[in-house]
Amino acid sequence: MKTLVLVEHDNASVRDATLATVTAAAAIGDVDLLVAGSNARAAADEAAKVAGVGKVLLADDAAYEHQLAENVAPLVAGLMADYDAFVAPATTTGKNIAPRVAALLDVMQISDIMSVEGDKTFTRPIYAGNAIATVQSSDAKLVLTVRGTAFDKAEAEGGSASVEEVSGKGDSGLSEFVSQELAESERPELTSAGIIVSGGRALKDAATFEQYITPLADKLGAGIGASRAAVDAGYVPNDYQVGQTGKIVAPDVYFAIGISGAIQHLAGMKDSKTIIAINKDEDAPIFQVADIGLVGDLFKIVPELTEKL
Template identity: 85%
Template sequence: MSKTLVWVEHDNASVKDATLAVVTAAAQMGEVTALVAGSGCDAAAAAAAQIAGVAKVLKADDAAYANALAENVAPLVAGLMADYDAFVAPATTTGKNIAPRVAALLDVMQVSDILSVEGPKTFTRPIYAGNAIATVESTDAKIVVTVRGTAFAKAEATGGSAAVEAVGGAGDAGLSAFMGSEIAKSERPELTSAKIIVSGGRALKDAETFQSVITPLADKLGAGIGASRAAVDAGYVPNDYQVGQTGKIVAPEVYIAVGISGAIQHLAGMKDSKTIIAINKDEDAPIFQVADIGLVGDLFTLVPELTGKL
């Protein structure tokens, strides 16, 4: 039976949701071993051991892995791959940083952002901003893939009882150093895990208007706030709000697009949403082609009215 090694994304205490979808994908490729690399990561390893479908957990506890620097993690993964047929990581910022380096060290081609597993070495993945789906078959001895989290159901976070085994690596490669981070704190749900998202576009004119129109609606719905690239580039909101091909890929239960025309790059990041509601004064806007519910009119009138009725 094939064996897959899954990179577990975590904060040294708990496992991130993106990992659960990766476990589902990896289980279709073979027996799943989860790799938890961090510093003081016993709690994260214990949480990984409880994920349904995980057969074993490898724990690499070293200060070098504290911040998941790809230059340190990739050699660790490459060294472990002698015993595995595939390495699977989430298509998140961290996963997309680590996986290519692993592929390079193994001298294999990476298959990125897979949507389904069609066979031991066959996958589907989006191309042309999601306008076409390619079926890709690898001929490499080892497989390296990243998984689009919204394309797979999340494995149950509890119910498993995998054994935890300590492993070691080369430690600090000396190629990079973690200098610090500025993490935006919000009481709102994180975009990639939010069940409802309200997104605003360039039509909102400026940062103040964006806040005054979008925030009250999001507050009423308990929703996450997103934005188009145009709104982010214009400085209305921070970069981590961006939804789209060059932002975050989301698939909430409800996605409300306010003043977003629906450029192909934006649609690539949200078209898997269960219900899409579009509010735009241009009845010919591309967003209406994917919307389940469309409301044509002035957003500055319609959104406050909608907020007031909730």
């Protein structure tokens, strides 16, 4: 089978989510990449170095600068005559584009795949990850999104794919880019951080969250996350949220501080390699998935831990 992978990029470089998606696509068949952007030759050249890639298709047009789904989806649908599967990372961009591609191809999308069991057979989480479904497609073309934390990242270097320019219809006239507000931080991105320190509603308010979580994260060089309850209470911005309706992460070490462990939160972090939980309630569900659990007052434990690091 031939697969076409959507490259997640910023018109200059390839984002990590692409590498795990390439690994998933390689388990299905031969892999080609699609870079849709504006002045995105640098991103295409970087994508060509990814190990295991046959060729890179570069659609360079002002209409694709911000990867608006209404413009990119028709481009992908037009290219699918030469491919058996379209594979996208299960990111905001991928989740926006893939359903539109599926609709244009009149096929059923399979979302958030966690493993490839056969040419058209996959596993995916249901019920907030409490059950894993095995699904098989009977469609002629596949449209898939990939849970990046479930696959190893392909090597970013070592490939020597060719770059081939392609074109689509350009601007569909259905939407336009207005503006974006990006939170800038020196901390690693949550989805790629090796260590994450997350806080919950038990931290009381934004000032307390900053007082206890930030110094620990600084000492560890970690990303900062939060439960939905902490985000809804206004302690931290929405892009800190980890969970079913937030970001799916799988760092080497995940600190869950003052987080009870509702299934919606566990769905976003239970694949972490080592989970360290700090909570005064010894019956908190978080301890069921934790590798290391500290029962006690976080307002005493966290400063002591930070001081000793």
